[in-house]
Every structure is written in C-alpha cells, then in structure tokens.
Amino acid sequence: MSIESLSYIIDTLYAIFAMTLIIFMVPGFAMLEAGIVRTKNVTAVLTINTLIYAIASLSFLLFGYSLAFGDLGSDTMSKYAAFLFQMAFVGKVINIMSGGVSERAKIIPLAIFTIIMAAILYPIVVNVTWGANFLEGTLLELSMYDLAGSTVIHSTGGWALLAAILIIGARKGRYTPEGGIRVIPASNIPLVTLGAFLLWIGWFGFNGGSVGSIASKENADLVALTIMNTNTAGLSGAIIVAIIMQIIYKKLDLTMILNGALGGLVAITAGPDLYDIYTPILIGSIGGILVVVAVPMFDRLRIDDPVGALSVHLVNGIWGTLAVGIFASNGNDITLLGQLKGILIVAIFAFVSSYIVLFLINKIIPLRAGNDDEMQGLDVGECGLEAYPEFKRAF
Numbered sequence: 001m002s003i004e005s006l007s008y009i010i011d012t013l014y015a016i017f018a019m020t021l022i023i024f025m026v027p028g029f030a031m032l033e034a035g036i037v038r039t040k041n042v043t044a045v046l047t048i049n050t051l052i053y054a055i056a057s058l059s060f061l062l063f064g065y066s067l068a069f070g071d072l073g074s075d076t077m078s079k080y081a082a083f084l085f086q087m088a089f090v091g092k093v094i095n096i097m098s099g100g101v102s103e104r105a106k107i108i109p110l111a112i113f114t115i116i117m118a119a120i121l122y123p124i125v126v127n128v129t130w131g132a133n134f135l136e137g138t139l140l141e142l143s144m145y146d147l148a149g150s151t152v153i154h155s156t157g158g159w160a161l162l163a164a165i166l167i168i169g170a171r172k173g174r175y176t177p178e179g180g181i182r183v184i185p186a187s188n189i190p191l192v193t194l195g196a197f198l199l200w201i202g203w204f205g206f207n208g209g210s211v212g213s214i215a216s217k218e219n220a221d222l223v224a225l226t227i228m229n230t231n232t233a234g235l236s237g238a239i240i241v242a243i244i245m246q247i248i249y250k251k252l253d254l255t256m257i258l259n260g261a262l263g264g265l266v267a268i269t270a271g272p273d274l275y276d277i278y279t280p281i282l283i284g285s286i287g288g289i290l291v292v293v294a295v296p297m298f299d300r301l302r303i304d305d306p307v308g309a310l311s312v313h314l315v316n317g318i319w320g321t322l323a324v325g326i327f328a329s330n331g332n333d334i335t336l337l338g339q340l341k342g343i344l345i346v347a348i349f350a351f352v353s354s355y356i357v358l359f360l361i362n363k364i365i366p367l368r369a370g371n372d373d374e375m376q377g378l379d380v381g382e383c384g385l386e387a388y389p390e391f392k393r394a395f
Contacts, residue, residue, distance in 0.1 A: 007215035011077040014223075015085045018209025022088035025202035026053045029095040032195025033102055034387070035188040036255070036307050040377025041103045042187070042387035048098050048107050052114050056091040059118035064090060068123035070132035076213055085209055086126075089153055090118050096157030099307040101164045101367075103171050104374050107382050109365045113358060117160065121353050125156050125346055144342025145334045147226075148210035150270035150320035151343055156350045158314025161305070163355035168367045170304030172374055181299050184306070186255060196258040203230055203265050207272050222273055229272040230265060233284030237264020240288040255308075256295070260288035262312045267320035274328035283323045287316045318343055 030049035034042045065083055074082040094114050098105070128135045128142055129152050135141045146152050173182055186192055208227040213219045241260025245253050264284030272280065294311035303310065321343050325336030358367065368374075373381030380386060 007213075008077060010215040011213050012081045014214045015077050015081040015209060018205035019081070019084045019088045021205025022085075022092075022202050022209070023053075024198050025092060025095075025206070028195050028198030028200075028202055029092075029099060030195065031191045031198060033099040033307055035191030035193075035195060036099070036186045037102050038184065038377070039187045039388040039391050040379055040386070042379065043383045043385050044107060044378035045099075045102050046387070047383055048105075048110055049095065051107065051111050052094045052098060053091045055111055055114045056094055056118035057087050059115050060087050060090045060123070063119040064123040067120065068126035068131040070127075076215075089149065089206075090122055093117060093122050093153055093157040093160070096154065096309050096313045097161040097164055100161040100305045100309040101168055102306050103378070104368055105164070105168055106365070106367060106369050106378075109361045109367045112361055112365070113354075116357050117354070121160075121350070121357070122156060124353075125152055125350060129342065129346070140345060142342045142345060143333065143335070143338035144321065145274075145324050145328070145339065146270045146321055146342065147273055148207045148269045150266060150317045151346050153317075154266045154269065154313040155317030155321070155343065156346060158310055158317055159347055159350035160354035160358075161309055162303070162314065163351055164358055164367070165303050165305065165310075167355070167358050167362055170302060171306070172371070174304045175302050189254060192255060192258065196262060199262060200231075200234055200265065203234070203269075206230075207269055211273055225277075226272045228277065229275055229280040230268055232277065232280040233264040233268035233272070233287065234261045235264070236281045236284035237261045237267070237288035237291070240285040241292055244289070244292050256292065259291050259295070259308045259312050263287040263291040263316045266313055266316035267323060269317075270320040271324040271328050274324065274334075279327050283320065283327070286323075287319060290315050290319055 026049065030046055033045045033049065037045050061083070065086060068086070094117055098110055101110075127133060129144060129146060133141070144151065171184070174184065175181060204227045207230045208223050211219065211223045211226055214223045238257050238261035242252055242257045245251060245256055264287040267283050267287030268280050275283070291308065291311045294315045295308050298305055298310055305311070321339050322336070324334060325339035329335055361367065369378055369381060377386070
C-alpha cells in the first residue's frame with residue numbers, strides 16, 4: 001500500500017471519527033435545553049432538536065453542500081467523509097437558535113426555518129468563508145481566519161436567534177410591567193450538566209477535525225495541540241465564572257459555570273491551532289467573563305434567552321474571531337481588520353436574512369404558540385406527549 005493511500009485512509013477515518021464526536025453535540029444541545037426549560041416544555045424541546053438534526057442534515061445533503069463548496073472536493077480523504085464532517089456542523093447553527101426561543105416557539109415554523117437555513121443561508125456564509133467563495137475578487141472578499149466557526153457557525157446561529165427573539169418576544173411573565181425580571185429556574189440540573197459535557201466532548205471533533213488531516217507527524221501534533229487548546233479554554237472559562245460567582249454572589253451557580261465553559265469553548269474555536277498552550281487560558285477566561293456580563297445585559301434589554309445562547313455563542317463568537325486578530329496576527333493573511341470585516345459582513349447577512357425569512361414565516365404560520373398552549377406547556381399543545389406526566393403543571 002502506498003503512503004498516499006494510507007494517508008487517504010487515515011484522514012478518512014479521522015474525519016468520520018470527528019464527525020461522530022460532533023454528532024454527540026445533538027444530544028448535548030437536547031439535554032441542556034431539556035434541563036433548562038420547565039417540565040411542561042421538555043418534549044417540545046426534544047422534538048425540535050430531533051427534527052433539526054434530521055431536516056438540516058438532509059437539506060444540506062440535497063442543496064446546501066453544493067452551494068457552500070461548489071465542485072470543491074478533497075484529494076486527502078473520501079469525498080463522502082468530507083461531506084459527513086461538514087454535514088455535522090449545519091444543525092448546530094439552528095440548535096443555537098432553537099434553545100433561545102424555547103418555551104414559546106412552535107415546532108413547525110422552526111422546522112421550516114431549518115430547511116431554509118441549512119439549504120441556503122448557512123451555505124452562503126460557508127461559501128464566502130470556507131468554501132467556493134463567490135465574493136472572490138470583490139471588495140467584499142473575506143480574509144477572516146475562522147478554523148472551526150466562531151463566526152461561521154456560532155455567531156451565525158446567534159444572529160439568527162437575535163432576529164427570532166425580536167420577532168417572537170419574551171416568555172409570558174418573564175418581565176414585569178414595572179421593569180423587574182422574574183427568575184424561571186431550570187427544571188433538571190443533572191440534564192443541563194450532562195448536556196454541557198456532551199457539548200464539551202463534541203468540541204474536540206468540532207475543532208480537532210477542522211484541522212483537516214492527521215496523517216502526518218506534523219498534522220498529528222497540530223490536531224493534538226488544537227484539541228488541548230480547545231479543552232484549556234473551556235477549563236479557564238468555567239473556573240473564572242466560578243470565581244466571579246463566588247466573589248459577587250457568594251453562590252456557585254452551576255448553570256453559569258457551565259455556560260462559562262461553553263463560552264470559552266466558543267471563543268477558542270476560531271483559532272485553536274494558532275496559539276501556544278497558554279494563550280487559550282486568557283481567551284477562555286475572557287470568554288467566561290463575557291458570559292457573566294452578557295447574560296444580565298440581555299435581560300436588562302428584555303431579550304429573553306432561556307439558555308443563554310446569545311451570551312455564549314453570539315458574544316463569544318465575536319470575541320473568539322477578534323482574538324485571532326489580536327493574538328495570532330501575522331501581518332499578511334491574518335489581521336485584526338480582516339477579522340473585523342468578516343465579523344461585520346457575516347453579521348449583516350445572517351441577521352438581515354434570518355429576520356426576513358422568520359418575518360415571512362411568521363406571517364404565514366405564527367412562530368409563537370398561543371397563550372393557552374404557552375401556559376399549559378408546549379408538550380401538550382405541540383406534541384400531545386408530556387415528558388413528565390406525573391408532575392403537576394405549574395406556570
């Protein structure tokens with residue numbers, strides 16, 4: 001067997017393995033969201049997460065992949081493995097959005113949006129960043145470095161979520177007429193914890209697989225460094241949030257600590273292959289701090305995000321992409337200005353296009369459940385199946 005054939009097999013196997021790790025993020029999002037929402041909405045959350053994976057993956061297979069990558073193939077691995085790896089990413093964009101509108105969004109309109117996002121909107125973002133790049137040679141051509149999608153995936157999903165929240169509004173009773181904020185506690189902290197750690201594990205495939213090849217000593221070292229830096233940023237994000245929570249509130253809020261870890265993981269995603277082993281500590285710590293600052297900020301703006309997805313994915317997607325320009329700028333291919341330009345162009349496209357699509361869907365099929373269904377719980381109205389039928393329903 002030739003060296004080329006062996007490398008081809010190894011890279012194909014690694015891409016499939018990384019894809020499998022990323023798919024662990026499907027139950028990760030599902031469990032985290034199921035634990036955050038009230039018991040009366042758990043089945044609805046699990047249903048939309050299941051449909052997102054199925055619908056987004058098939059839409060990307062039939063339409064999105066060719067729009068994103070054109071005729072670009074891979075000589076280093078099976079084209080089917082390359083597709084599967086990219087397919088694993090697409091649902092995560094919509095998962096970011098679905099959690100943030102949980103407890104009041106209907107399943108069918110979210111499923112329709114999933115088709116459009118996976119088949120058209122997200123592939124366009126991929127096209128101009130990782131793919132065929134129809135902006136090449138124009139003033140809008142991007143030079144942004146974003147290894148695994150701090151902006152391409154996390155911020156894109158975050159901008160779509162912001163558009164959705166502006167259209168759909170807050171949960172009933174979340175904000176009082178006097179300007180107060182009503183705390184709606186998580187229903188199942190063990191599920192939140194399980195979900196966060198499944199996401200954390202999935203991130204190793206998310207970032208490590210994005211290196212693209214492992215079939216040489218140099219690439220194997222780079223993959224290992226990428227995964228180590230990914231983990232380090234998550235560790236530092238969790239630790240800094242725990243310290244802040246203890247100092248300010250004298251309480252170790254586990255949901256905030258977990259979101260701090262996820263914020264650090266989002267922040268490192270743009271460039272984990274570019275840093276030494278110490279820089280991710282700083283990037284992840286700042287990511288955790290941003291979560292602590294952003295969660296109450298969005299509440300003050302009356303932007304109701306039950307899972308903190310805007311703070312974790314949107315804010316830290318921006319920070320992580322800027323961090324590459326700050327800590328890994330080489331004056332040529334990577335510059336802070338180039339990173340900022342990429343953030344702004346993706347932000348404008350992702351927010352505006354998502355808002356338009358969601359606005360039109362909302363005119364045809366209302367995004368928001370009716371008052372009775374929201375009060376009773378979406379499990380009954382949307383699914384006819386309660387996750388915890390023995391529990392009394394409470395507001």
